[in-house]
Amino acid sequence: MSFTKTTEQSSKYNHLEIMPVAELLHNINNEDKAVPLAIEKALPQIEKLVDKTVLKLKEGGRLFYIGAGTSGRLGIVDASECPPTFGVPFDLVIGIIAGGDTAIRRAVEFAEDDKEQAWKDLSAYHINSNDVVVGIAASGTTPYVIGGLEKCNENNIATGCITCNSGSPLSAVAQFPIEVVVGPEFVTGSSRMKAGTAQKLVLNMISTATMIQLGHVKGNKMVDMQLSNEKLVDRGVKMIMDEIKVSYEEASALLDAHKNVRKAIEAYGNK
Template sequence: MISTTESASNYDNLDQMPLGELLQNINREDAKVHEAVGKTIPQIEQLVSGIVERMKKGGRIFYIGAGTSGRLGILDASEIPPTYGADPGLVVGLIAGGDKAIRNAVEAAEDNETQAWKDLEAHNINELDTLVGIAASGRTPYVIGGLRTAREKGLLTAAVTCNAGSAISKEAEIAIEAVVGPEFVTGSTRMKSGTAQKLILNMISTSTMIQMGKVKGNKMVDMQLSNEKLVDRGTRMIMQEIGEGEISYEEANALLLKYGSVRKAVDNFKQ
């Protein structure tokens, strides 16, 4: 039986379709992603609850995947330190084939069922950690093997896939299945499937960081001040937190640069 992600596109003769119609139809297919992801919220909630419980005891999140799925995990993980001021090791993304595979395909890397656990062991992974396996197809051996071993060793495990009842779902404790339907270009899972996975990873990491106290109100009070735009944003956050008219832009900016974060600047001003 052909999986949903490998099923023929709902559209044919793409090479003969006018450009405007191409774009409209791609957008029409993309609109289906939101609904599919929405149906997975109960599973995402279960996962995040488990992550937060473990993270409060020192646990971490690990993403594993191959190709687009692996790259999306790395992308999500790499945004956590600058956005929330978290340690780079708190959320880690690993891709089959190693860092070289971020830009270039590494032949047969995803077919090695034992390599993921070896890659994870290099990070001293333990039972307080959570492993999230990402595979649009749901049948990537690299991900299957990693989830299987992790679950045997007592880690919390989850699968993010775009096929129902897939192999990785069976290996994970929590199965997150966003079935978005056939791709616009048959089998091109970097499209709707990739978008769904990106949304789900955003939900996992963002809600986790909020639950871990990394957001105050609706602001990234622990963000890294890595460029002028973020320093300006942080300065204005401080002014809003302290109250308009209570502190000047220059005073808020000086506080931010002195203490290195919005949270610390506001806390020290109030003392």
């Protein structure tokens, strides 16, 4: 299938090497402003994927992200932040990158070109029809990601994607495609820029909206967050104070006793 990769088109700017720093920053910022507007156009697509993800996770499934390079790293970042933020198990949202964990820090040559490897990587987690797999690829042509989604479709596993080109092979494979068309990058082809920003924002939307729907937020507070440092303990104490109108000392004692903001609030209400 032939289509236009806007992510690979030449930048609207030229002679970057002679631009003053102020002009470089101004122009990058101008390009970045287009990202949320592009995402706005894709909101109906994002909603469909979130609805499916919530349904599957309520049935005991998991959410997987697969990608290569920047896309893979962004999926891993989003997945890794779900347990501390929402108190969910570490294996509820899982990020997988082409080339394995080594590729998180250092590019693994040609890892993204292996069309069979993603399914092998997913199979290590005993993936099944309860799960959802979201392929992330700015270009929409990454063989690793496309191959993974194709195998998921064959095995009755729900598939989505996040791409920054319209009408890509990846979108054609995904059951729930999300296309955020941000246009050419400031540095031609550097999809870690606008495309990466778009992917990060969409991932935020998917995981946050899903976790809210699953009940891990009360009001606007992260009541199930892990209390993994003093800053978060202090935040938890203040959440309790705000919710049940007690002193800092009382809230701190409740949190110390129950080790969880939600449980502390519920215990106070059940006295």
